[in-house]
Each structure stands twice: as C-alpha cells, then as structure tokens.
C-alpha cells in the first residue's frame with residue numbers, strides 16, 4: 172500500500188469505517204441493445220481493475236435524464252452496447268490497479284460522467300477537460316454505476332468529504348456540479364441577479380442553493396405550485412412561468428434586467444423570453460441536452476445591440492466537482508432526493524420518461 176505521508180497539495184478522501192468484503196458476483200442493471208428494457212442480473216461478474224484503475228464499491232447511484240438518452244439511443248451519438256448505464260456513483264475503493272499511488276482501499280470517492288480524458292489535447296492542457304475530444308463518458312462509453320462494483324480511472328474519481336453522505340454525494344456529482352458550473356459560466360457576480368428557470372426541479376433546486384451560497388440574488392421561475400419551495404430554497408423573488416407580465420416584472424425587480432440566466436429546458440419559448448429579460452451584457456447559460464435539431468431561438472438584433480452572450484455548459488471538471496461537494500460539506504447545499512433500490516430501476520426510468528419525477532432519485536445498490 173502506498174505511503175501517503177509525503178504527498179503534498181493532494182486532496183485526500185475521507186475513509187469508510189465499515190468496508191464490506193468484496194463478493195464473487197454482484198447485482199447489475201444491464202442493457203443489451205438501445206431501446207430494450209434493462210435486465211437486472213444478480214450474479215454478474217465483478218470487473219477487475221487494470222493499471223491506473225480502481226475498483227469502487229458503488230454504495231449509492233443517482234439516476235439522471237442522460238441515462239434515459241444513453242439507454243434509448245435517441246441522441247445522434249450512441250452509447251456502447253451492451254451497457255451498464257449510470258454516472259452518479261458514490262462509494263469507496265475496494266481494490267487498486269498497478270500504478271495507483273494516491274488512492275487506497277477504503278477511500279470514499281465519487282464516480283461522475285467524465286470518466287477519463289487524454290490529458291494531452293489543447294483542452295486538457297488548458298483546464299477545459301469537459302470538451303476533451305478523447306474523453307470516455309461513464310455509463311456511456313464505458314460501463315457505469317448501475318452495478319455494485321465499477322472499475323473507474325483512478326485519476327478521475329473525486330474525493331467525498333467526510334460530512335457528505337453517499338446519497339448526497341451521488342446527486343451532487345452530476346446535477347450539483349452541472350448547475351454549479353453553469354452558474355460560474357454565467358459570470359454573475361455576488362450581489363447581481365440570476366434567473367433560474369425550473370427553480371423547483373431536480374437541477375433547479377440545486378442551482379438556487381448554489382447561487383445563494385455564491386452571493387447571487389435569485390429569481391426563480393417555475394409552475395405556480397413550486398412557489399413555496401422556491402422561497403424556502405432562498406429565491407429572492409419567484410414568478411409563475413405562465414405569468415403574462417413576467418418580462419416586465421423581472422425588469423422591475425432587477426431594475427433593468429438580470430445579469431445572467433440558467434436554462435435547462437428543451438422548448439424554444441423560455442430562450443426567446445430570456446433575451447428580453449436579460450440586462451445588457453447579460454449571459455444566458457443553457458444546460459439542456461435535448462434531441463439533435465433543437466435550436467435556441469434568439470433575436471439577433473437584440474443579442475447584438477444588448478451585447479448578450481448565449482453559452483452552453485457541460486458538466487464540470489474535477490476541480491468543479493471537488494468545489495461542488497465542498498459546498499455540501501459546509502451545509503450550504505442539500506439535495507432533495509428519494510432513495511429507492513437498484514432493483515426498482517426500471518420503474519424509476521419509466522417514471523422519469525413520463526416526467527413524473529421532480530427531485531433527484533438515488534438508488535441503494537444493496538436493494
């Protein structure tokens with residue numbers, strides 16, 4: 172086992188107090204073809220870590236909309252098949268491959284969408300690994316977290332702080348880091364206004380908490396029924412998306428428009444609306460991943476005259492993930508989630524497809 176006493180400037184994970192013994196076989200949700208239903212298998216072989224890999228016991232895994240796309244194959248880019256999907260894994264290391272120096276058995280770590288990057292391209296070399304063209308995506312290009320034991324690249328797991336539970340960490344590793352990064356990309360400064368569209372939803376409720384913790388003033392937009400929850404989360408103002416005067420109300424509340432807006436929707440109207448309520452020099456950040464061909468409609472004259480920025484944001488780097496988890500460790504961000512068993516995954520995905528899930532779902536892999 173590697174000696175870690177002389178390591179400097181390395182963020183070491185917290186340690187698991189009750190590590191389980193690795194069994195011979197495991198439970199896993201395996202898809203054999205796109206569009207086919209998953210099969211829950213109870214005696215799948217446990218993969219073995221190769222050089223620079225670690226084997227992580229996935230204690231909890233989140234379920235994300237992206238998993239639906241991976242499994243259905245409705246994006247132009249297709250996942251591998253057969254596939255074990257899932258990319259919001261939280262657990263601990265149970266075995267390390269050759270060449271792994273920093274991690275050891277028992278370390279609490281998170282497994283996220285960005286599973287590997289080349290470290291040598293122009294983007295990796297400039298801290299922009301999220302667009303590395305040679306990246307491997309967890310639960311898409313390589314098997315993911317809908318299993319009890321997953322092999323992942325040691326360099327890409329993120330340490331889970333002691334004060335963050337596996338449940339909380341799982342959702343923060345994707346929904347949390349995605350919204351946190353999106354807020355950074357909005358370039359909204361402390362004291363300035365940001366609009367969070369869908370503020371009461373799975374991504375939105377995290378975005379509101381991060382924005383408040385980052386010192387922003389927040390306007391939530393959602394269905395009228397979400398008003399209470401949005402105020403509880405810390406929104407300074409809330410508007411019903413059906414409100415006909417929404418643009419006028421935002422311009423009044425913000426004395427001239429919001430400095431930034433975070434949108435994760437696939438319909439065109441909210442984007443059109445956003446260019447009307449942004450302040451000159453404002454930034455619109457989109458986190459949505461709809462089907463190919465969905466476009467952002469924007470009035471070019473307005474975009475030019477108001478010097479607006481329209482920007483995409485995709486997950487986050489390892490540093491973003493470490494920072495996002497740190498907000499949770501300090502009690503500033505809490506995921507609203509429901510825990511179910513891995514054996515219930517088919518029902519969860521069906522409900523997600525039908526739009527019946529509002530918060531985040533986390534699966535206990537032991538059930």
Ligand SMILES: [Zn+2]
Pocket residue numbers: 235236237258259284345346
């Ligand atoms: Zn996700």
Ligand SMILES: [Zn+2]
Pocket residue numbers: 288289290291292293294295296300303304305306
């Ligand atoms: Zn790269």
